[in-house]
Amino acid sequence: MSEAREWMEDGLAHIDVRGLPAPQPLVAILRRVHALGPQQELVVHHERDPLLLYPELAEIGWEAERIAAPAGEVRLRLRAVP
Structure with missing residues (x-):
């Protein structure tokens, strides 16, 4: 995989950064959060x-x-601090 996969599911935005070399996961996640x-x-x-x-x-x-999350995956839910 050369770029993050993004989709909507149950009203939530998802981003899959598995398989990306550093620092691409961090960059992709932060870009999505800012959007x-x-x-x-x-x-x-x-x-x-x-x-x-x-x-x-x-x-x-x-x-x-x-x-x-399934075995072998770390799954995080990100949100703005209330």
Whole structure:
């Protein structure tokens, strides 16, 4: 996969960055977050815990919550801090 796959499901935006070389996952996720409104959320599909993402999100007033995912996948729900 050479770029992130994006789609809408159940009213939520999703982005799949699995298989992308660093720093592409971080760049793609942040670009998508900046395109969302403050009431929207983003579900991230990743193959590992994106530790460098969390301080970037905090800086722009967003947070990440790890949610259930199949084995071998890290899934996060991102949203603006209320």
